[in-house]
Amino acid sequence: MNKPKVIVTRQWPCEVEAQLKQLYDVQLNESDVPLSTDALKHALQTADAVLTTVTDIITADVLNAPNKRAKIIGQFGVGYNNIDIQAAKGQGLTVTNTPHVLTDCTADIAMLLLLMSARRASEGERLILNQQWTGWTPTQLLGQKVTGKTLGLIGFGRIAQAMAKKAHHGFDMKILFYVPSTPDQHIVDDLQATRCDSVEDLLAHSDFVSLHCPAGVTTKHLINEARLKLMRPTAHLINTARGDVVDSDALIHALKTGEIAGAGLDVYEGEPQLNPEFLTLNNIALLPHLGSATEETRTAMGNRVLVNIAAFFAGHEPNDKVV
Numbered sequence: 001m002n003k004p005k006v007i008v009t010r011q012w013p014c015e016v017e018a019q020l021k022q023l024y025d026v027q028l029n030e031s032d033v034p035l036s037t038d039a040l041k042h043a044l045q046t047a048d049a050v051l052t053t054v055t056d057i058i059t060a061d062v063l064n065a066p067n068k069r070a071k072i073i074g075q076f077g078v079g080y081n082n083i084d085i086q087a088a089k090g091q092g093l094t095v096t097n098t099p100h101v102l103t104d105c106t107a108d109i110a111m112l113l114l115l116m117s118a119r120r121a122s123e124g125e126r127l128i129l130n131q132q133w134t135g136w137t138p139t140q141l142l143g144q145k146v147t148g149k150t151l152g153l154i155g156f157g158r159i160a161q162a163m164a165k166k167a168h169h170g171f172d173m174k175i176l177f178y179v180p181s182t183p184d185q186h187i188v189d190d191l192q193a194t195r196c197d198s199v200e201d202l203l204a205h206s207d208f209v210s211l212h213c214p215a216g217v218t219t220k221h222l223i224n225e226a227r228l229k230l231m232r233p234t235a236h237l238i239n240t241a242r243g244d245v246v247d248s249d250a251l252i253h254a255l256k257t258g259e260i261a262g263a264g265l266d267v268y269e270g271e272p273q274l275n276p277e278f279l280t281l282n283n284i285a286l287l288p289h290l291g292s293a294t295e296e297t298r299t300a301m302g303n304r305v306l307v308n309i310a311a312f313f314a315g316h317e318p319n320d321k322v323v
Protein backbone atom coordinates (compact mmCIF):
# COMPACT_ATOMS: atom_id res chain seq x y z
CA MET A 1 0.00 0.00 0.00
CA ASN A 2 1.22 3.50 -0.79
CA LYS A 3 2.28 5.63 2.16
CA PRO A 4 -0.03 8.59 2.86
CA LYS A 5 1.24 11.89 1.47
CA VAL A 6 1.94 14.45 4.21
CA ILE A 7 2.93 18.10 3.79
CA VAL A 8 4.60 19.92 6.70
CA THR A 9 4.31 23.70 6.35
CA ARG A 10 7.32 24.72 8.50
CA GLN A 11 10.58 23.20 9.68
CA TRP A 12 10.07 20.87 12.69
CA PRO A 13 12.56 19.38 15.19
CA CYS A 14 14.82 16.96 13.26
CA GLU A 15 13.90 13.97 15.41
CA VAL A 16 10.25 14.36 14.39
CA GLU A 17 11.08 15.04 10.76
CA ALA A 18 13.14 11.81 10.69
CA GLN A 19 10.09 9.85 11.86
CA LEU A 20 7.87 11.58 9.33
CA LYS A 21 10.29 10.54 6.57
CA GLN A 22 10.16 6.94 7.72
CA LEU A 23 6.40 6.71 8.01
CA TYR A 24 5.07 8.85 5.19
CA ASP A 25 5.62 10.19 1.73
CA VAL A 26 6.47 13.52 3.29
CA GLN A 27 7.20 16.97 1.92
CA LEU A 28 9.16 18.97 4.48
CA ASN A 29 9.88 22.69 4.37
CA GLU A 30 13.65 22.95 4.65
CA SER A 31 13.66 26.69 3.88
CA ASP A 32 11.16 27.25 6.73
CA VAL A 33 9.56 30.08 4.73
CA PRO A 34 5.78 30.14 5.45
CA LEU A 35 3.61 28.87 2.60
CA SER A 36 1.60 31.39 0.58
CA THR A 37 -2.20 31.15 0.42
CA ASP A 38 -1.93 29.44 -2.95
CA ALA A 39 0.66 27.01 -1.64
CA LEU A 40 -1.62 26.16 1.31
CA LYS A 41 -4.47 25.47 -1.11
CA HIS A 42 -2.17 23.35 -3.24
CA ALA A 43 -1.09 21.43 -0.12
CA LEU A 44 -4.73 20.62 0.67
CA GLN A 45 -5.24 19.53 -2.94
CA THR A 46 -2.21 17.26 -3.11
CA ALA A 47 -1.64 15.73 0.34
CA ASP A 48 -3.65 13.43 2.60
CA ALA A 49 -2.58 15.39 5.68
CA VAL A 50 -1.34 18.96 6.03
CA LEU A 51 0.59 19.72 9.22
CA THR A 52 0.24 23.38 10.17
CA THR A 53 1.39 25.92 12.76
CA VAL A 54 0.18 29.24 14.14
CA THR A 55 1.78 31.05 11.16
CA ASP A 56 -0.46 29.34 8.59
CA ILE A 57 -3.62 31.34 8.11
CA ILE A 58 -6.13 28.71 7.06
CA THR A 59 -9.16 30.75 6.07
CA ALA A 60 -12.48 29.56 4.63
CA ASP A 61 -11.11 30.56 1.21
CA VAL A 62 -8.13 28.22 1.66
CA LEU A 63 -10.35 25.44 3.00
CA ASN A 64 -12.86 25.82 0.18
CA ALA A 65 -10.20 25.10 -2.46
CA PRO A 66 -11.70 22.71 -5.04
CA ASN A 67 -10.66 19.08 -5.44
CA LYS A 68 -9.10 18.66 -2.03
CA ARG A 69 -7.27 15.47 -1.25
CA ALA A 70 -6.56 16.27 2.41
CA LYS A 71 -8.76 14.78 5.08
CA ILE A 72 -6.86 15.97 8.15
CA ILE A 73 -5.05 19.10 9.35
CA GLY A 74 -2.62 18.29 12.14
CA GLN A 75 -1.94 21.56 13.96
CA PHE A 76 1.41 21.78 15.77
CA GLY A 77 0.24 23.86 18.75
CA VAL A 78 -2.54 23.91 21.30
CA GLY A 79 -4.12 27.10 19.94
CA TYR A 80 -5.81 26.84 16.55
CA ASN A 81 -7.26 30.31 16.00
CA ASN A 82 -5.28 30.45 12.73
CA ILE A 83 -7.73 27.89 11.30
CA ASP A 84 -11.36 28.64 10.42
CA ILE A 85 -12.70 25.69 12.37
CA GLN A 86 -16.31 26.03 11.18
CA ALA A 87 -15.18 26.06 7.56
CA ALA A 88 -12.96 23.02 8.19
CA LYS A 89 -15.91 21.22 9.72
CA GLY A 90 -18.08 22.23 6.79
CA GLN A 91 -15.53 20.69 4.44
CA GLY A 92 -15.54 17.45 6.44
CA LEU A 93 -11.92 17.90 7.49
CA THR A 94 -10.60 16.60 10.79
CA VAL A 95 -8.46 19.08 12.75
CA THR A 96 -6.23 18.05 15.66
CA ASN A 97 -4.04 20.09 18.06
CA THR A 98 -1.34 19.31 20.65
CA PRO A 99 -2.60 19.96 24.19
CA HIS A 100 -0.85 18.90 27.45
CA VAL A 101 2.73 18.69 26.16
CA LEU A 102 3.31 22.46 26.18
CA THR A 103 1.50 23.29 29.40
CA ASP A 104 4.50 23.64 31.70
CA CYS A 105 6.79 25.45 29.27
CA THR A 106 4.12 28.02 28.42
CA ALA A 107 3.34 28.52 32.11
CA ASP A 108 7.09 28.99 32.68
CA ILE A 109 7.18 31.76 30.07
CA ALA A 110 4.20 33.46 31.72
CA MET A 111 6.00 33.29 35.07
CA LEU A 112 9.20 34.55 33.43
CA LEU A 113 7.37 37.57 31.97
CA LEU A 114 5.70 38.22 35.32
CA LEU A 115 9.09 38.30 37.04
CA MET A 116 10.71 40.33 34.25
CA SER A 117 7.96 42.92 34.35
CA ALA A 118 7.81 43.14 38.16
CA ARG A 119 11.58 43.45 38.53
CA ARG A 120 12.14 45.66 35.46
CA ALA A 121 14.52 43.10 33.96
CA SER A 122 14.31 44.36 30.37
CA GLU A 123 15.05 47.93 31.46
CA GLY A 124 18.01 46.71 33.49
CA GLU A 125 19.41 44.67 30.65
CA ARG A 126 19.08 47.60 28.26
CA LEU A 127 21.05 49.76 30.67
CA ILE A 128 23.92 47.29 30.55
CA LEU A 129 23.73 46.64 26.80
CA ASN A 130 23.70 50.39 26.11
CA GLN A 131 26.72 50.79 28.41
CA GLN A 132 24.77 53.26 30.54
CA TRP A 133 25.09 51.49 33.90
CA THR A 134 27.24 53.57 36.20
CA GLY A 135 26.92 51.35 39.27
CA TRP A 136 24.60 50.31 42.08
CA THR A 137 22.46 52.94 43.76
CA PRO A 138 19.92 52.52 46.57
CA THR A 139 17.04 53.70 44.38
CA GLN A 140 17.90 52.38 40.94
CA LEU A 141 15.23 50.48 38.98
CA LEU A 142 13.05 49.69 41.95
CA GLY A 143 10.42 47.19 40.92
CA GLN A 144 7.72 45.34 42.77
CA LYS A 145 8.02 42.35 45.07
CA VAL A 146 6.41 39.21 43.66
CA THR A 147 6.31 36.86 46.65
CA GLY A 148 3.01 36.99 48.50
CA LYS A 149 1.23 39.15 45.92
CA THR A 150 -2.07 38.38 44.15
CA LEU A 151 -2.13 36.76 40.72
CA GLY A 152 -5.37 37.00 38.73
CA LEU A 153 -5.81 34.47 35.94
CA ILE A 154 -8.27 35.08 33.12
CA GLY A 155 -9.07 31.61 31.83
CA PHE A 156 -8.36 28.66 34.09
CA GLY A 157 -7.38 25.82 31.81
CA ARG A 158 -4.25 23.69 31.91
CA ILE A 159 -1.71 26.50 31.36
CA ALA A 160 -3.34 28.87 33.85
CA GLN A 161 -3.48 26.12 36.45
CA ALA A 162 0.19 25.23 35.87
CA MET A 163 1.14 28.88 36.32
CA ALA A 164 -1.02 29.12 39.44
CA LYS A 165 0.77 26.09 40.88
CA LYS A 166 4.19 27.66 40.35
CA ALA A 167 3.02 31.03 41.65
CA HIS A 168 1.18 29.70 44.70
CA HIS A 169 3.50 26.91 45.82
CA GLY A 170 6.71 28.61 44.64
CA PHE A 171 6.07 32.29 45.31
CA ASP A 172 3.38 32.08 47.96
CA MET A 173 1.03 34.06 45.72
CA LYS A 174 -2.69 34.36 46.30
CA ILE A 175 -4.62 33.09 43.27
CA LEU A 176 -7.77 34.63 41.79
CA PHE A 177 -9.31 33.32 38.62
CA TYR A 178 -12.14 34.06 36.22
CA VAL A 179 -13.46 31.40 33.89
CA PRO A 180 -16.96 30.81 32.52
CA SER A 181 -16.78 27.02 33.07
CA THR A 182 -16.56 25.15 36.40
CA PRO A 183 -13.06 23.90 37.21
CA ASP A 184 -12.21 20.79 39.22
CA GLN A 185 -12.74 21.62 42.91
CA HIS A 186 -9.64 19.62 43.96
CA ILE A 187 -7.46 21.92 41.87
CA VAL A 188 -9.13 25.04 43.26
CA ASP A 189 -8.65 23.73 46.80
CA ASP A 190 -5.00 22.78 46.27
CA LEU A 191 -4.28 26.32 45.07
CA GLN A 192 -6.49 27.92 47.71
CA ALA A 193 -7.77 29.85 44.72
CA THR A 194 -10.73 32.24 44.70
CA ARG A 195 -13.13 32.43 41.83
CA CYS A 196 -14.13 35.95 40.68
CA ASP A 197 -17.62 36.63 39.38
CA SER A 198 -16.39 38.87 36.60
CA VAL A 199 -13.28 39.97 34.72
CA GLU A 200 -13.82 43.42 36.25
CA ASP A 201 -13.74 42.04 39.78
CA LEU A 202 -10.53 40.14 39.06
CA LEU A 203 -8.81 43.17 37.49
CA ALA A 204 -9.58 45.37 40.47
CA HIS A 205 -8.11 42.93 42.99
CA SER A 206 -4.96 41.62 41.26
CA ASP A 207 -1.33 42.73 41.42
CA PHE A 208 -0.58 40.65 38.33
CA VAL A 209 -3.09 39.68 35.65
CA SER A 210 -2.19 36.80 33.33
CA LEU A 211 -4.26 35.93 30.26
CA HIS A 212 -5.01 32.28 29.45
CA CYS A 213 -8.19 32.32 27.39
CA PRO A 214 -8.39 31.17 23.77
CA ALA A 215 -8.58 33.76 20.99
CA GLY A 216 -11.89 34.15 19.23
CA VAL A 217 -14.79 36.52 18.69
CA THR A 218 -15.79 36.52 22.34
CA THR A 219 -12.29 37.27 23.65
CA LYS A 220 -11.11 39.78 21.02
CA HIS A 221 -9.95 42.90 22.90
CA LEU A 222 -11.19 41.40 26.16
CA ILE A 223 -8.61 43.69 27.74
CA ASN A 224 -9.64 47.11 26.49
CA GLU A 225 -9.38 50.73 27.61
CA ALA A 226 -12.20 50.51 30.16
CA ARG A 227 -10.88 47.31 31.72
CA LEU A 228 -7.28 48.56 31.88
CA LYS A 229 -8.57 51.50 33.92
CA LEU A 230 -9.86 49.03 36.52
CA MET A 231 -6.37 47.63 37.14
CA ARG A 232 -4.22 48.94 39.96
CA PRO A 233 -1.53 51.51 39.00
CA THR A 234 1.01 49.06 40.47
CA ALA A 235 -0.35 46.11 38.48
CA HIS A 236 1.23 44.23 35.57
CA LEU A 237 -0.46 42.53 32.61
CA ILE A 238 1.01 39.30 31.23
CA ASN A 239 -0.07 37.87 27.86
CA THR A 240 1.07 34.46 26.66
CA ALA A 241 -2.34 33.60 25.13
CA ARG A 242 -2.94 35.42 21.85
CA GLY A 243 -2.30 39.03 20.82
CA ASP A 244 -5.92 39.67 19.82
CA VAL A 245 -7.09 39.31 23.42
CA VAL A 246 -5.56 42.73 24.21
CA ASP A 247 -6.29 46.03 22.51
CA SER A 248 -2.65 47.08 21.88
CA ASP A 249 -3.44 50.79 21.51
CA ALA A 250 -5.25 50.80 24.84
CA LEU A 251 -2.40 48.90 26.50
CA ILE A 252 0.21 51.31 25.13
CA HIS A 253 -1.83 54.23 26.46
CA ALA A 254 -2.17 52.58 29.90
CA LEU A 255 1.59 51.93 30.07
CA LYS A 256 2.47 55.45 28.93
CA THR A 257 0.16 57.20 31.35
CA GLY A 258 0.94 54.98 34.33
CA GLU A 259 -2.55 53.51 34.52
CA ILE A 260 -0.73 50.22 35.05
CA ALA A 261 2.91 49.64 36.05
CA GLY A 262 4.07 47.23 33.39
CA ALA A 263 3.38 44.45 30.94
CA GLY A 264 5.02 41.26 29.77
CA LEU A 265 4.06 40.06 26.30
CA ASP A 266 4.86 36.92 24.31
CA VAL A 267 2.14 37.37 21.67
CA TYR A 268 0.96 40.33 19.57
CA GLU A 269 -1.92 41.46 17.41
CA GLY A 270 -0.80 40.89 13.80
CA GLU A 271 2.50 39.25 14.88
CA PRO A 272 5.29 39.20 13.83
CA GLN A 273 4.54 42.87 13.14
CA LEU A 274 4.48 44.83 16.40
CA ASN A 275 2.86 48.14 17.08
CA PRO A 276 6.05 50.30 16.86
CA GLU A 277 5.02 52.17 20.00
CA PHE A 278 5.80 49.05 22.06
CA LEU A 279 9.46 49.63 21.21
CA THR A 280 9.41 53.11 22.72
CA LEU A 281 8.22 51.94 26.15
CA ASN A 282 10.45 51.17 29.10
CA ASN A 283 7.90 49.43 31.31
CA ILE A 284 7.42 46.39 29.12
CA ALA A 285 9.07 42.99 28.64
CA LEU A 286 8.78 41.63 25.09
CA LEU A 287 9.41 38.06 23.91
CA PRO A 288 8.96 36.67 20.37
CA HIS A 289 6.22 34.04 20.94
CA LEU A 290 8.45 31.64 22.89
CA GLY A 291 5.72 29.96 24.98
CA SER A 292 6.43 26.37 23.95
CA ALA A 293 9.95 26.96 22.64
CA THR A 294 12.03 24.28 24.36
CA GLU A 295 13.65 21.35 22.63
CA GLU A 296 11.71 18.89 24.75
CA THR A 297 8.34 20.52 24.19
CA ARG A 298 8.64 21.18 20.46
CA THR A 299 9.69 17.55 19.95
CA ALA A 300 6.78 16.38 22.11
CA MET A 301 4.41 18.58 20.09
CA GLY A 302 5.65 17.01 16.84
CA ASN A 303 5.30 13.52 18.31
CA ARG A 304 1.77 14.36 19.40
CA VAL A 305 0.89 15.33 15.82
CA LEU A 306 2.38 12.02 14.66
CA VAL A 307 0.17 10.08 17.08
CA ASN A 308 -2.89 12.02 15.93
CA ILE A 309 -2.37 11.43 12.22
CA ALA A 310 -1.37 7.78 12.77
CA ALA A 311 -4.67 7.19 14.59
CA PHE A 312 -6.54 8.96 11.80
CA PHE A 313 -4.89 6.92 9.04
CA ALA A 314 -5.61 3.74 11.03
CA GLY A 315 -9.29 4.62 10.96
CA HIS A 316 -9.55 5.74 14.61
CA GLU A 317 -10.59 9.03 16.09
CA PRO A 318 -7.44 10.98 17.08
CA ASN A 319 -7.19 11.83 20.80
CA ASP A 320 -6.74 15.52 20.10
CA LYS A 321 -9.55 15.95 17.59
CA VAL A 322 -10.83 19.52 17.63
CA VAL A 323 -13.44 18.90 14.87
Ligand code: 8YV
Nearest residue numbers: 053054076077078079291292
Ligand atom coordinates in the same frame (compact mmCIF):
# COMPACT_ATOMS: atom_id res chain seq x y z
C1 8YV B 1 3.03 27.20 19.58
C2 8YV B 1 1.27 28.32 20.98
O1 8YV B 1 4.36 27.01 19.52
O2 8YV B 1 0.55 26.06 20.99
C3 8YV B 1 0.25 27.25 20.93
O3 8YV B 1 -0.94 27.59 20.87
O4 8YV B 1 0.96 29.42 21.20
C4 8YV B 1 2.70 28.14 20.70
O5 8YV B 1 3.37 27.90 21.87
C5 8YV B 1 2.54 27.73 18.28
O6 8YV B 1 1.18 28.04 18.32
C6 8YV B 1 2.83 26.76 17.16
O7 8YV B 1 1.75 26.54 16.29
